[in-house]
Amino acid sequence: xxxxxxxxxxxxxxxxxxxxxxxxxxxxxxxxxxxxxxxxxxxxxxxxxxxxxxxxxxxxxxxxxxxxxxxxxxxxxxxxxxxxxxxxxxxxxxxxxxxxxxxxxxxxxxxxxxxxxxxxxxxxxxxxxxxxxxxxxxxxxxxxxxxxxxxxxxxxxxxxxxxxxxxxxxxxxxxxxxxxxxxxxxxxxxxxxxxxxxxxxxxxxxxxxxxxxxxxxxxxxxxxxxxxxxxxxxxxxxxxxxxxxxxxxxxxxxxxxxxxxxxxxxxxxxxxxxxxxxxxxxxxxxxxxxxxxxxxxxxxxxxxxxxxxxxxxxxxxxxxxxxxxxxxxxxxxxxxxxxxxxxxxxxxxxxxxxxxxxxxxxxxxxxxxxxxxxxxxxxxxxxxxxxxxxxxxxxxxxxxxxxxxxxxxxxxxxxxxxxxxxxxxxxxxxxxxxxxxxxxxxxxxxxxxxxxxxxxxxxxxxxxxxxxxxxxxxxxxxxxxxxxxxxxxxxxxxxxxxxxxxxxxxxxxxxxxxxxxxxxxxxxxxxxxxxxxxxxxxxxxxxxxxxxxxxxxxxxxxxxxxxxxxxxxxxxxxxxxxxx
Amino acid sequence: xxxxxxxxxxxxxxxxxxxxxxxxxxxxxxxxxxxxxxxxxxxxxxxxxxxxxxxxxxxxxxxxxxxxxxxxxxxxxxxxxxxxxxxxxxxxxxxxxxxxxxxxxxxxxxxxxxxxxxxxxxxxxxxxxxxxxxxxxxxxxxxxxxxxxxxxxxxxxxxxxxxxxxx
Numbered sequence: 001x002x003x004x005x006x007x008x009x010x011x012x013x014x015x016x017x018x019x020x021x022x023x024x025x026x027x028x029x030x031x032x033x034x035x036x037x038x039x040x041x042x043x044x045x046x047x048x049x050x051x052x053x054x055x056x057x058x059x060x061x062x063x064x065x066x067x068x069x070x071x072x073x074x075x076x077x078x079x080x081x082x083x084x085x086x087x088x089x090x091x092x093x094x095x096x097x098x099x100x101x102x103x104x105x106x107x108x109x110x111x112x113x114x115x116x117x118x119x120x121x122x123x124x125x126x127x128x129x130x131x132x133x134x135x136x137x138x139x140x141x142x143x144x145x146x147x148x149x150x151x152x153x154x155x156x157x158x159x160x161x162x163x164x165x166x167x168x169x170x171x172x173x174x175x176x177x178x179x180x181x182x183x184x185x186x187x188x189x190x191x192x193x194x195x196x197x198x199x200x201x202x203x204x205x206x207x208x209x210x211x212x213x214x215x216x217x218x219x220x221x222x223x224x225x226x227x228x229x230x231x232x233x234x235x236x237x238x239x240x241x242x243x244x245x246x247x248x249x250x251x252x253x254x255x256x257x258x259x260x261x262x263x264x265x266x267x268x269x270x271x272x273x274x275x276x277x278x279x280x281x282x283x284x285x286x287x288x289x290x291x292x293x294x295x296x297x298x299x300x301x302x303x304x305x306x307x308x309x310x311x312x313x314x315x316x317x318x319x320x321x322x323x324x325x326x327x328x329x330x331x332x333x334x335x336x337x338x339x340x341x342x343x344x345x346x347x348x349x350x351x352x353x354x355x356x357x358x359x360x361x362x363x364x365x366x367x368x369x370x371x372x373x374x375x376x377x378x379x380x381x382x383x384x385x386x387x388x389x390x391x392x393x394x395x396x397x398x399x400x401x402x403x404x405x406x407x408x409x410x411x412x413x414x415x416x417x418x419x420x421x422x423x424x425x426x427x428x429x430x431x432x433x434x435x436x437x438x439x440x441x442x443x444x445x446x447x448x449x450x451x452x453x454x455x456x457x458x459x460x461x462x463x464x465x466x467x468x469x470x471x472x473x474x475x476x477x478x479x480x481x482x483x484x485x486x487x488x489x490x491x492x493x494x495x496x497x498x499x500x501x502x503x504x505x506x507x508x509x510x511x512x513x514x515x516x517x518x519x520x521x522x523x524x525x526x527x528x529x530x531x532x533x534x535x536x537x538x539x540x541x542x543x544x545x546x547x548x549x550x551x552x553x554x555x556x557x558x559x560x561x562x563x564x565x566x567x568x569x570x571x572x573x574x575x576x577x578x579x580x
Numbered sequence: 581x582x583x584x585x586x587x588x589x590x591x592x593x594x595x596x597x598x599x600x601x602x603x604x605x606x607x608x609x610x611x612x613x614x615x616x617x618x619x620x621x622x623x624x625x626x627x628x629x630x631x632x633x634x635x636x637x638x639x640x641x642x643x644x645x646x647x648x649x650x651x652x653x654x655x656x657x658x659x660x661x662x663x664x665x666x667x668x669x670x671x672x673x674x675x676x677x678x679x680x681x682x683x684x685x686x687x688x689x690x691x692x693x694x695x696x697x698x699x700x701x702x703x704x705x706x707x708x709x710x711x712x713x714x715x716x717x718x719x720x721x722x723x724x725x726x727x728x729x730x731x732x733x734x735x736x737x738x739x740x741x742x743x744x745x746x747x
Contacts (some may be wrong), residue, residue, distance in 0.1 A: 035658055051739075136701060184715070281715040281716065282716050285716065286643075286644040286716075287644050287645055289644065295716050296714060296716065298711055298714055298715075303710075331705075332702060332703065332705075332706065332709065333706050333708065368720075473708070475720045476702050476712070476717075476718070476721070477702060477708055477709060477712065477719035479708050492707070493708060493711040493712050493717075495715060495716075495717055496717050496719075496721070499716070501711075501715040502709075502712075502715045504709045504711070524707055527707065528707045528710075530706075530707060539719060547706070
């Protein structure tokens with residue numbers, strides 16, 4: 001039977017069950033006693049030994065390790081509890097994890113045997129409004145040694161992992177691409193679980209054990225809530241870690257794993273030289289003490305407006321605006337778009353698409369056009385703006401008022417080649433009516449004095465895949481795109497110290513217009529619903545484009561423009577080739 | 581009366597006035613000198629109290645707790661200061677601080693040359709701006725040289741700020 005690697009639904013489309021505390025307790029019950037599974041043999045490094053871990057602002061944990069993955073744990077001198085425990089070691093660093101039977105809590109512990117320093121992750125369910133989302137608190141400490149003074153140092157949060165990317169293959173066969181373009185978030189592509197179509201993001205911790213070995217965590221907030229933590233040796237490209245959570249079928253995953261990987265490259269960091277601070281995004285507002293486990297989490301699905309078709313029709317009827325004045329909504333995204341062009345003013349042309357009705361245009365002036373679909377009698381007036389990104393290549397956009405799905409066209413026309421590509425945005429999509437969808441239209445330009453090609457067309461490309469490009473849209477509004485897969489991209493928001501902060505991602509596509517000139521879109525699916533389109537000019541390092549958005553405030557098309565910096569590239573294309 | 585916090589020029593003039601007055605009113609010079617010293621002491625105490633009050637308020641502003649400064653003000657409603665101001669530090673390249681205690685000692689006005697850190701919030705009208713705010717940012721920061729004008733009032737509980745504004 002033919003079989004594909006793709007799931008029924010990608011992660012951002014799965015309606016994860018709102019598990020009750022009772023359901024979670026029931027599912028944890030037996031597993032908490034038996035402990036995490038492991039494909040690789042558990043380490044016996046602590047078998048038959050007792051250790052006591054002292055943490056600075058957290059619990060004191062006494063462990064007595066038995067055989068067959070059994071451990072007895074005492075928290076803060078309370079009664080001993082027996083649990084199943086998975087233990088792995090990697091070049092002197094030991095990682096073990098267990099739950100506390102009868103509770104929804106557990107621990108993941110990292111001990112560096114060279115220094116006796118320990119990092120303890122306390123983990124628990126039912127600590128957020130979505131019970132299934134694993135919460136974590138991090139404690140730094142050491143393993144107590146009789147007759148020895150406590151060590152003066154501790155493991156510390158760091159940005160030294162920022163900019164790295166790895167391919168990982170766990171001992172259970174799970175393959176991922178994992179990118180760390182932020183010091184507070186990470187981006188991961190599930191190659192084996194989800195087929196590698198899209199990348200996703202989660203809040204992350206980065207902790208330094210030494211210059212070669214680091215701890216990483218990720219919580220799949222807004223998705224399954226699953227927690228992953230591992231120790232990675234950057235030189236040997238090996239990892240040991242654990243995964244705890246409930247999958248899309250609400251099955252409990254609790255296992256420890258060993259993995260090996262490949263280095264994918266390093267992209268730029270933008271902090272000042274000498275700044276190696278980790279955790280650049282404060283867990284709480286200035287002057288406030290963060291609650292246990294607190295962290296800043298971007299929750300776009302939770303906060304996005306979700307509208308019905310009737311609501312979309314009503315809001316579009318109420319307010320539709322294209323290229324509002326510079327102080328209008330979304331104006332800052334166009335802060336560095338550069339001067340618009342009036343080259344189209346007075347011209348008449350037809351954009352003949354291969355896979356959609358031809359569009360006829362009459363341009364009155366630099367900001368007013370008339371359009372109609374070929375065969376229609378009536379013209380519709382629309383406001384537009386245009387930019388000439390490269391000589392002969394003009395990007396312009398306009399809304400199509402009156403069409404059922406409130407379409408908007410973002411168009412790149414190459415008048416030297418006679419070619420056109422249109423990202424046709426539209427509403428009334430299946431999940432939320434205000435969430436934009438997009439069709440990519442390829443075609444040619446027909447106008448007086450221009451003979452278009454018969455066969456040549458713009459085409460999708462993977463030339464940008466793996467690249468990272470930063471954008472400065474306006475003072476205070478700076479981000480970076482990571483083109484992580486041929487079908488998605490991620491965006492990272494910089495903090496005040498220019499560290500990578502919050503990060504999210506969405507479906508995307510890339511069209512090559514010319515060498516060094518790429519037209520791309522991203523969809524903010526399950527996240528505001530915006531369609532973003534930009535024409536990236538690697539010669540000038542400026543992008544210009546249009547955003548298409550529908551929300552409670554109405555339908556809008558607005559300019560996008562940024563000064564860019566090339567931030568590097570990951571070597572990932574080989575992971576997206578068709579395998580037979 | 582204006583006192584320059586870094587100069588004794590006016591103190592000198594006042595002393596001169598004190599020395600000149602006894603001859604006119606015919607009181608013993610020692611008595612007049614004693615009253616002058618008391619007045620000067622009272623003024624110095626007022627200035628010190630005002631400076632301490634000013635420092636307290638600046639600490640609140642500079643630690644992001646300006647919204648909890650109401651107790652320093654005559655009326656809570658005037659405690660709300662420009663929310664875009666994130667920090668105020670002395671501008672040592674500007675004029676020295678000046679505190680003028682009114683005759684009778686019930687009110688005072690201070691002028692302070694300062695460097696003001698301003699953080700103007702970016703409108704949350706796009707995803708990137710919303711994310712910037714979600715991580716505690718989303719501001720455009722700049723520093724401006726300004727003159728802070730502060731009016732003070734003396735109450736039974738001591739000096740309080742009656743009004744604060746940029747001149």
